[in-house]
């Protein structure tokens with residue numbers, strides 16, 4: 001632990017002088033203005049067009065108001081009190097050892113079987129870790145590049161593949177889209193870029209875990225995934241281990257593009273720090289995720305298991321532009337303690353014979369508040385469009401809440417839209433019945449919850465599904481009895 | 482195996498239902514507890530199983546030498562106490578097979594035995610299907626969800642057959658069954674009779690006892706055992722109805 005002590009010493013020294021604005025250090029001063037954006041862009045050595053784009057977004061953002069329509073409550077965010085750039089190696093503000101991390105969080109790591117080394121990384125302990133996966137990542141990358149697949153950090157993509165980035169950046173989520181997305185456009189730190197060329201089927205699940213320099217992409221992450229005609233890619237975001245982050249606000253943007261006959265499958269398990277039982281701390285997760293089924297017969301599916309964050313505000317959506325294109329949204333959102341989730345999807349049917357499926361499972365326990373908010377829009381030209389939606393809510397205890405806000409706008413008489421919804425409660429009698437068969441109350445809840453979510457978990461890649469299942473049980477420990 | 486002494490219980494914060502129950506059950510025995518509706522039969526069963534919401538005001542329950550009332554419900558189950566519910570509970574989304582395998586493995590783990598995997602469990606299920614005739618399709622469906630009354634009861638007995646408890650308490654397993662279903666269920670229960678296992682059947686009607694012949698019959702009324710006897714007591718009840726019981730209870734009060 002001597003290296004830890006060294007770091008501690010170093011960190012304290014740095015702390016003494018606080019955050020500084022000078023360019024020698026790798027962090028921006030708090031506050032947001034055009035200079036901040038120029039600073040970020042310069043730090044990243046970006047081309048002029050990208051700086052211009054960021055600035056346009058910023059100027060637009062100044063005219064926007066923070067949305068209030070979601071059923072979430074949080075104290076006002078002071079956007080001038082945030083530092084918008086800090087280099088990956090920065091140690092300020094991070095815990096100096098695992099001793100400083102919430103013991104509850106560590107307990108969860110232990111239960112998930114996360115090795116100590118990884119725990120330090122996840123909690124952001126300020127150690128200069130050399131990831132063991134570097135060599136794995138290298139062979140992995142070779143395999144991909146043989147197929148012509150590009151999978152790299154966003155910054156690298158800007159440098160190495162500027163034409164592709166320029167062509168697709170903002171093509172699904174324009175910089176004027178919404179308050180949080182626009183903010184992201186102005187200040188985004190880094191993220192992932194994927195391009196799968198025509199007719200190529202990506203042979204493995206792509207996950208940020210295997211990407212070199214994946215750590216600390218920061219609170220304003222940006223992901224862009226393009227599947228060219230006939231291509232297929234499955235992308236995994238996130239991690240089942242809880243991620244601690246000193247940044248409270250997260251405003252990420254994900255754009256997906258699927259050309260003719262292409263398919264993109266995007267899976268998320270989100271387990272950011274949700275704050276403590278009393279709602280102290282935790283991440284505000286305001287995310288804009290959208291996919292464009294640009295080509296005929298294209299197919300985009302979103303699968304998400306949201307188990308963390310103090311506030312989750314996200315609506316992974318599909319624009320079904322190409323004829324016969326398919327959009328899918330499978331979601332589990334769990335809120336316990338004081339967590340709040342307002343999540344759902346938008347399915348925008350533009351092309352003929354477009355189809356969409358929505359399966360949403362909301363679980364609320366403790367004082368958790370869980371809202372499904374979804375829009376199905378069938379435009380005039382969307383002949384014979386079809387949508388099937390199913391929104392189920394499961395309540396555990398009687399201090400939590402579940403709400404559904406389904407919006408349907410249908411402008412085409414040939415369309416068929418089906419919506420089903422249900423709310424159920426885990427009853428004491430169900431738990432007792434399980435107990436009488438030898439199953440503990442906690443295992444009973446976990447079993448019932450996993451049963452409730454089965455349709456969604458089945459959409460996840462196998463290994464991920466098993467972990468997600470474990471995670472759901474863990475997140476509900478102590479919520480009954 | 483089971484020794485209930487002067488057991489008194491009430492609904493938490495509510496009225497007293499068990500007013501001093503005494504009962505002793507030995508391994509291999511089959512006991513029937515009969516009595517009018519509302520006499521406390523189900524309450525007794527649930528108190529033995531450890532359901533929340535009841536307060537024990539007095540008395541003791543000894544099961545295999547341990548204080549049964551001190552154990553959590555799942556611990557009682559793992560120790561071999563099984564209750565076939567009068568109203569089996571539906572658990573949507575959880576397959577019957579998975580549920581039952583989980584339960585079996587909890588019990589096996591408690592006994593220090595190895596867990597059974599899905600394959601071995603299938604084999605076991607196939608074997609038990611011979612004891613309790615239940616539609617295999619039901620096993621793949623969520624626990625009791627959308628089952629008919631009869632199917633639920635059969636499922637309880639099927640679970641009994643798979644879990645092989647030491648003490649099985651059957652709460653009105655006969656109610657709501659047509660005669661064919663009653664025969665199948667009774668056949669299953671009889672197949673489960675063993676010198677090591679005790680069975681306590683709670684029933685309102687004598688009918689069941691024609692198919693499962695008990696060693697002892699008890700009449701529960703007003704929260705206590707009013708009379709005990711051999712299987713003839715059941716016939717006596719059948720002829721006389723429960724009126725005399727009510728009269729006697731009134732006399733006691």
Ligand SMILES: Nc1ncnc2c1ncn2[C@@H]1O[C@H](COP(=O)(O)OP(=O)(O)O)[C@@H](O)[C@H]1O
Nearest residue numbers: 492495498517518519520521522523524525534
């Ligand atoms: N949880 C409860 N709350 C209130 N009253 C109850 C509760 N459980 C049982 N009782 C009452 O206790 C009495 C006995 O019920 P029960 O044990 O179900 O009788 P039985 O099974 O013999 O028909 C009834 O009067 C019933 O209404």
Ligand SMILES: [Mg+2]
Nearest residue numbers: 522523567653
């Ligand atoms: Mg009863």
